[in-house]
Amino acid sequence: MTKHKFTVTAARGMLPLLETELKQIGIKQYKTEAGSIRFTGSLKEAYQVCLWSRVAVRVLMPIAHFTAETTDQLYNGIKEYAWEEHIDAEDTTLAIDFNSFRSKIHHTQFGAQKVKDAIVDRLRDLSGKRPSVDLHQPDLRVNVYLKHNQAIVSIDLSGESLHKRGYRVSQTNAPIKEHLAAAILLSAEWSKLAREGWALLDPMCGSGTFLIEAALMAADIAPGLQRDYFGFLYWKQHDKAAWQQLKADAERRRLSGLARLPMIMGGDEDKSAVTAAQANIEAAGLSDRIQVIHRDLQNWATVAQTLPDVGLVVSNPPYGQRIGDAASLHNVYEALGDLVNHHLPAWRTTIITDNAQLGKLTGLTLFDSKPFDNGPIACEVLSYRAPKPLRRDAKPVQQEMSASPSPWDKTPKTKAKPAVSSSVVENVSPQAEMFANRLKKNVRHLAKWARKNQLDCYRLYDADLPDYAVAIDVYGDYVHVQEYAPPADIDPLKASERLDEVMQIIPAVLGVKDDKVALKLRQKQRGSNQYESQAALRQRFEVRENDLRFWINLTDYLDTGLFLDHRITRQMLAENSRDKAFLNLFAYTGSATVYAAAGGAKSTTTVDMSNTYLGWARDNMQLNNFVGEQHQFIRADVLAWLNEPATQDLRFDLIFVDPPTFSNSNKMEGVFDIQRDYSDMLQKVAGMLNPGGEIFFSTNRRDFKLNASALKALDIKDISKATLPIDFERNSKIHYCWRMQKSA
Template identity: 65%
Template sequence: MAKQHKFTVTAARGMLPLLADELKQLGIKNTKQDQGNIRFTGTLADAYMVCLWSRVAIRVLLPIAHLHAETPEQLYEGVNALPWEEHIHELDSTIAVDFNSFRSKIKHSQYGAQRVKDAIVDRFRTLFGLRPSVDLYQPDVRINVYLKHNQATVSIDLSGDSLHKRGYRVSNTTAPLKEHLAAAILLSAEWQKLARQGWALIDPMCGSGTFLIEAAMIAADIAPGILRDYYGFTAWKQHDKDSWKQLKADAERRRQSGLARCPVIVGGDADARAIEAAKNNIAEAGLHDRIQVNQRDLTEWPKLAADLPKAGLFVCNPPYGERIGRADELHYLYESLGNIINESFSGWRTALITDNAQLGKFTGLTLFDSVPFDNGPIACDVLFYRAPRPVRFNELSSTPTQFVDEEFDDKEHAPVEMTEQGAMFANRLKKNKKHLAKWARKSDISCYRVYDADLPDYALAIDLYDEHIHVQEYAPPNKSILRKR
């Protein structure tokens, strides 16, 4: 019987239930859901299968050790004592280290990664007189260290790189959806089942084509990882080549027969550059004869409705207020969307992803369900509609100006350009505040901690005292430690 290992599969906020379903469909048992991940016991082939077939997973990790690491020295000693020669080939290997810390004494992730890398390299130097080199992008072996309450879990990252990178994205547009997010929205909309029943799919603002490609891959039973030429296990010393070869061959067979079952999938976008990007990506995915895309404005879709099936899924990622366009200009777009769906696609289901769920009201459609998902650093909601109801914009009690985000109108506090990490930090603050404010109001509390080093790179404590904010920075690692790097 093949050797059993314990694996950890990570996924983004809101996607764990979908991941649990996927693992079940893949025949993986013995799963245990934790915060931000699902653990399971299985064979290497099971882990490879998750890398190849999961549409929502981000990483598949194989934990190899648990260490107590309160100081950089303990971290170094613990990692240096591990048998890395069982994982990394002695000659010409490359490595990279990802390090994340949560509520631990070693807080600085780059510093932690550096000490882990040094510990591995020094072990190789002592044993073989040779050292692996560092390749941050596509290393032969990527090592993941997660330090929580000073306990480090050291893992081999079998995915090697985030699994959302399918390998078909050769061209980009402004604000593309991440592939795993597009897949998660489609799976939440039951697209797998609908496609089997022959339902069609439209994305009228397809941008670089992410929804269209993910939809075709789901409908045609194409493994999301089939195009990837890089994983974290192919150059790992314990790689099971035969299992991988077999899984890939099986996925190729399924792709061949699945393509014949692909339903009608059509996209459009007002921007010619977006259509060019979508065509390039679709061609790279080998789906040019399964997906049609053309440059057209949203308002042109009613003319096409007569030639399309009577039932389908209308998916859409309209421009966001924060990234393209202004929130206060978007209500007209949502109103048009609602009118078009109402009048020309009344038998269809709809899924819209938005960073401002209020805008959904302008569609005039009856909300069936909404699910929170993050699009990178932007907290979003996916709005699902089932039975359109003929409600007109002027019937709504709210006027458009009520939906204007005050921040956008206020010149003094106009949004500043932020890095992705900065935006993540801002979003985390907003979310914590929203969540805690409710509890504080109910409990009649006016002073509370809204943030406590939740993100490792922002090691701050932020307390609210009525109208006042008190910010304290945690001490950085001490200088003598930093000099040893």
Template identity: 45%
Template sequence: MTIQQFFATCPKGLEGLLMTELQSLGFDDLRETVAGVYFSASLKGAYRACLWSRIANKIFLPLGRFEVNSAEDLYDAARSIDWQQHMLPTGTLLVDFTGSSNVIRNTQFGAVKVKDAVVDGFRESAGARPSVTKQDPDLRINARLNRGHVTLSIDLCGDSLHRRGYRTKQGAAPLKENLAAALLMRAGWLEIAGQGGALIDPMCGSGTILIEAAMMALDIAPGLDRAGFGFERWLNHDAEAWAELRHEAQSRYREGLTRDIPEIRGYDADRKVLFAAESNISLAGLDDFVRVVCKPLSEWVRPTHKALDCGLILTNPPYGERLGEQEALKGLYRQLGDKCREHFEGWKLGVFTGNPDLGKSLGLRANKRYKLFNGSLPSELLLINVEPSQYVNAPPAELNKPKPLSPGAEMLANRLRKNLKQLSKWVKNNEISCYRLYDADMPEYSAAIDIYGDYVHVQEYAAPKSVDEEKAIARFEEIQAAVPAALGVDHEHISFKQRRRNRGKDQYQRQSEQRHPLIAVKEGPATLLVNLWEYLDTGLFLDHRPVRQRIAQMARGKRFLNLFCYTATATVHAGLGGARESVSVDMSNTYLKWAEKNFEANNLSTAKHQLVQGDCLQWLQDCREGFDLIMLDPPSFSNSKRMEGVLDIQRDHVAMIDRCMEILLPGGCLVFSNNLRSFKLDDEIGARYAVENITQQTLDPDFKRNARIHQCWLIRAV
């Protein structure tokens, strides 16, 4: 049995846990390094690591390490490996490239260089070449560049091992499965369970901690229900060894289901996120072992249906990013500490937070702290023995309740309630879930407040320089107080931003260091994905709702072009409206990836509905295709470095419209829109084409107060 060296990767901060886990799986010759552990094993042993590791992200089989002083060195390194030992010339491959150096500055360039070397080698030796695919390739190659050397490896896993297969739905800020497993290990869950102790998560979200805990207690292999592994189509795959390991894991699974494990229970105030938890629990096959209940933290007590004398409380509460959020969350943390002292003395408490300072509000002293990362965010796991010796004198939770609203905040809250009442009939009758509630109705509170289903998005416009800075800060704090009070929305479901004028690529830059998942909202038949925290814009311009609906009505059987497509929400409506095919063009890769997710959410094929990255003006000039329906919604101004020259919509709109009309098929229609308040359509356009101003028809009740939000025309050939 050949022993080889493998490399297991893991999130930063979990290397020690991964090393201990690999030792428990029977491996030796272990060497810990940053974000991973080297270990020696047979191929069957590597398969065992793929199947049983709860901490690892990937298991790699290194093929060689090479010095790289130029792009040619990288090419030569990849070319020196005999890839025919690993895949067929007619197969498919994918290259993942990480790291950079003075000569290889771009990971995409590095990946292409390695791919070219592999393909050229096959073409020269076999007269055929493999193709590249992102979906289930026969061979996945990993190239890791570090300190002037590249390591080329076979990726045995395919998708990251943290994707167990059970989590198809999630809440607002989910933990990855391997991070949840790491928290349980650090908290000593298996030892506690072995002593009959229960597990409770009072803010369980989509249930990841609960599910991982049950899988550990029941001895279920974390990789048992995965759709597949990368090694299964590798030429050197040992199918017999893999079948033997899976049979063993299935036997242990069946045996585990007969165990009498301790209580595992979760609570959350958000009924919607508990639906996701219940779905995930069911997919994991754990309905008989994990229970979740809709209950706010204020009502949380120790279960009384049976004696639970000891156990582990492990939770990942919200921790806020901004000062206002953090201040509001101090009461939540204090309440958690009070509940533990009142009902769970003798238990162990684990709190995982990205803001350890909030831990001080618990009123409990941590006896252990572990520094970890939640994605790229530095975080800590606080472990606390809930016993009198760890109690810290602190004011009761009642003192941390929200302060009464100031007169100004109360005035704003009343206006929000009034607007909500005025729009309620229209919202209900038209099944509107995303709309503008408030748009600087009161000059002293200059903000746009939008509803996105169960979430609220608040953008305060920057105060004029004439407004005193302290007064501006106070007004923003009053907005932060008034919104949750008026709308009854939990603070973690509200995004507060201060919007300022941005140019060039600034609009694409992240506004938040914390990662947030995309939230699915409904707009008619369309499911659209929004992000209320990470970027300046949310991914959905609400004022264009009627324009998108009109496009859906016009698109049946048509070929649709969407220029400056943003996240391609108009294309989604066109596709659902029956568009034969479409092309959507934008300069931003960020938005195009977002658009692709919108397509996936609505089962729209990218074969029929193409996404094109490029300068829209240049693409328009080069276009030699014809379209029945065109959406042209350019920015007012752009000086992006990716563009040639500068776009000024007032100056350039005639040339853009003329070019669109040249590629418009007979009987077709151009929908032209922009949001420059001072914009005037040139008289030449009216003289050359049939022009219909539909601006008033494209303003729903939520934007009637701001009739200059955009302008829109239908333009047809005469």
């Protein structure tokens, strides 16, 4: 792979953060200088910096270096370079950035004009045609830095400042720039705190920059993913394939990370600021994940009562330079301190200010300060300790169960299930009493059914009452609660109150302890969000389903490890797997493989692109005593694996295909779309079937349509209704499923 030299620029105070980002990308050969970091690497790595750096300003690729003490030397040095290798002469645009430091040519506009003339003259001499000038978003932006009369000529791969993410459609007075907000959050260790489930609050959010940057960071979303312009996109040496792969990978990570977002909330006393923040949040695709309310700083007490125990308060309060008068800002800083001290005592606080004396008015204990520039204003980022930090035990949740002597033995087993409690929840609304009554009714009906069918895990409640839009699943002695994101027109405080009632009622009605109720915000499953997670398998326990055993994790991942709606589908696989070679594609945690092995499959092959989930699948097999060379596990992108020559010779009798709605693929641009690409995928899968073999194909895309005529080699039967469990009857579109047989 060809190596190049690059220069990445960053603002004051951000170079250590940029250095960390480069290391995370995998860049090893770098050198930190004043205002920039130089590194040697591939073009793909430079693209990664453009896409993933949260603090970089520009990514430059030096291409020439010469002495330029006079304008003639500057003109000749530029004209001698082979610009035809970088830009065509016709129907293209060009822009020049020129900066000078202690050099004889110090007029930047004149220097830029000479550079432009030299490039245009060379291209016109070669072809008779010339590019035009576009100062906004040119096809090629050239950067010339004249230092001590030495000209460094670079291609600007970023094209425009990387702080422009693409989501700012509205702004307020004195908005904080995106890369500065990100740098402040990184300095406050927000990435680490978010992984631990901490919430975030900006009570003076302005146009919402902190909120959006915090969400992008917590959800592992590339800051440049929404940008439609980079300086390399129309450059003649652009590596389109590398860029498409990076964007596809970033999209997969975005879809995965959205499900891990903790609570992020903001507000402002200015209604126009709230409107601007909501517009920017919507443009960032995060309107269902970030709450913004109109509220004065002095009136957050009632809201604070609904917030989690731990979190980070981050804000860019006015500090007199552009908004307000420093002498009249005492009340602002005092109110911020009162909010944390009295209502959020276990929360940390980070602010940016140009006046550390104002920060003292919060009454909080400072533990760190870092210098940053907010535009032309020299500022400090002040981080404060939580007044009364919580003490927490980090012990993993474990529940040991005895091994089953025969995993497919149908002998009924008895196990305690949540029982309807006679406890009464006090001080709840009449609507909450209705929710409690519905929950009691469901428990009486479904718990009995679950015991009869040897199930530890089942769906107990699925937004039965519109005002209580949650899904509640029972997993042994634990309860998993997922909140459906409320519509934008729902008062977030009211939604918080309803959720608080839900979390009070569940332990009381089901007779379980509070610490055995796990809460997540539910998100429509899109793409490969079932794949990579930031966490490890640290809080897992066992459950049984049809006397098979599975590891479950209720806290660290989007999904728990077992798709309950596929229970009947898994049973069908077991009933049809005896003495057959079984293949599980997009296998997740391998529950279908466990069922096939329990049903007597002579061999199983489990394929998934995630090392985490493939390891989980292996653990599930071992948990049921299915070990040996006949059980193979393959880590691969399924779509790429289907196209490998060695795969073409493999044959199976029974194949389960349950792909995500979107997924990466090396063989196509962008992302795999299940509706668009299922036919081609299934034809390749069908080619791996032995005569008479079967495919069980499922998707959870609600608007999916299958065209049987596109799969003429298969006899297709829709079994969606037949695979819908009783506990999912309220949601008939939870999945679609087909049984496809190849002619004998």
